[in-house]
Amino acid sequence: MIPVEEQLRVITSGAQNIVPLEDLRKKLEQDRPLNIKLGVDPTSPDLHLGHAVPLRKMRQFQDLGHHVTLIIGDGTALIGDPSGKNTTRPQLSSEQIAQNAQTYVDQAVKILDPEKLTICHNAEWILSMDLKKLLEVCSRFTVARILERDDFTKRYNAKTPIALHEFLYPVMQAYDSVVIKADVEMGGNDQLFNLLAGRELMEKMGMEPQICLTMPLLEGIDGVRKMSKSYGNYIGLTDSVDDMFGKTMSIPDEMIVRYMRLASPLSVDEVDAIEQGLADGSCDPNAEKRHLARALCDMYHGAGEGEAAEERFNSRFRDHEMPENIAEHPCELGETVYLPALLKEVGFAGSSSEGRRLIDGGGVKLNGEALPGGTYEVEGASLDGAVLQAGRLRYVRIVRK
RNA sequence: GGGAGUGUGCCCGAGUGGUUAAUGGGGACGGGCUGUAAACCCGUUGGCUAUGCCUACUAAGGUUCGAAUCCUUACGCUCCCA
16 A cells, blocks of 8 residues: 555545544554445435535545445435434435435446445444344433534524434444444535544444544535535536536636545646646646546546537537537427517527517527517518527527427 | 514515606626636516506505505514513
């Protein structure tokens, strides 16, 4: 295995919290493959780049020669993680959980090396636990210790209900670490409390306690709020290559290095060099953003896909060429066609009034020619086979039904 | 249980009887510029085949020639006291 200091440079790159760093060094000095744990909650089927951040860090551990254990929290999902929530989470059905878990694994193996990966389902040991065992584990925690947790404190003070079973979430997650004998547990920074509970439980049960390593929560493509499906600022791992490339190109320049470091497969050395280059002006931000976009597309869609996506991107967005494949929209074409209604019909406008405004604002083109304001009526025959365009991005080919 | 507020368009927020589809900001969309970044400039942001018509300021009633603005009730939210 490579020298400890080298390993630490890779491991600490982009990490938010390592508790305690000194103990991590000691573990690495044992010069053996460490067991790195990441628990995932299969509560949502769609993964985005933010979810990939801890997975990327896991991959770096693998590349350094360590072993990774991915725990599918199909047992803990029945409880629902209280992290960052101010209400009790709804409990999911087992079918839903199983389905989400499968999607998660499908995505995760695109990032992780399957050779150095163990996947477990914690329902295996959590749901089969008998009361005696449960009591033994629970006795290691005090109520005060669990209540210390910020989320609980807030809810308790705010008098919002905390169901008794929610106390068990950190306890069960901690028990996972005991079962798989974790050396390091990873998570987003909001997971720190849960990770620390694992450290505590292991110590109380006479084991060498795990190291807690948290990663920052990645900002979305707006560069401000954390990446989240509900904010609509996410890059989905299953997004099409073109979407993935395009969305990446729209992130603020300030986010380039952060995305590279946290979510891309670029090496720490490369990222360090680029960061330096961007700071002193010897690297071009646009070129580096393209570099990032290609790297992400290659990782999720296969080698070479990034370059292909870039070419399409150039033709469409830089050179403003019409895309090759334009969806066809069959519709009735009378003698004359009321264009605002057609814009509404094809989904370019929410109402025909909005369609009118779009035309008046010069945003509507027919076969590449901008229509002058007030052009609401168009000859039906001239529309057959014509390309209708709204703004720079939306195209549709009109054909007679 | 008692008391005080408050509810406006996608969001925030002006407006306290009369040229009001309702000031302003954010967001979004369109145009220019361009690197689908930032910054900047301009336009649009209730519906309707439309110099007009219709529906709108939580909901339902009421007062008035006239209501987002006043009154009543309901619902939602906030705060204080017990």
